[in-house]
Amino acid sequence: MNELKVTSMEELKNQSTEIIELSPFVGDKPICVRTKRPSILGLCQDGSIPNQLLGVARKLFYQEDIQKVDLKEHGQIIDIICKNTLVEPSIEQLKETNLKLTDEQKFELWAYSQQGIEGLKSFRKVTKSTVDNSNGKDLQNKTKPNFKHKK
Structure with a gap:
């Protein structure tokens, strides 16, 4: 029979943070x-x-009337969450080097703060259409020319 042991403070500290990938500022190499x-x-x-x-935080966290949330207030809540989610580099360290998180990175941090690594899966999906765009013939067959705006 295994005896339960109290988790040490060092182990708790190590378990309290996690390294994750965010979308890059530019290019395709994640940070x-x-x-x-x-x-x-x-x-x-x-x-x-x-x-x-x-009130805005409540609506966002509980998915209530999100369409009625003011965009400026929504951004303020997201910034607060990002500031309290990002450990290294911190938001302050990014500001010191004149870097700002992109909207995509902010929403990734929001998703992570709410659901952990599971929340990031929706940002990592790659569909066939984004990978295989070499078949232009199929695309041509599905679209119709729009001559409405031609003079």
């Missing part, structure tokens, strides 16, 4: 970053998410 999954409730409780954004 690797160290991340942690923040506690959304903790961010609300400690004031990281200001009171005026709590």
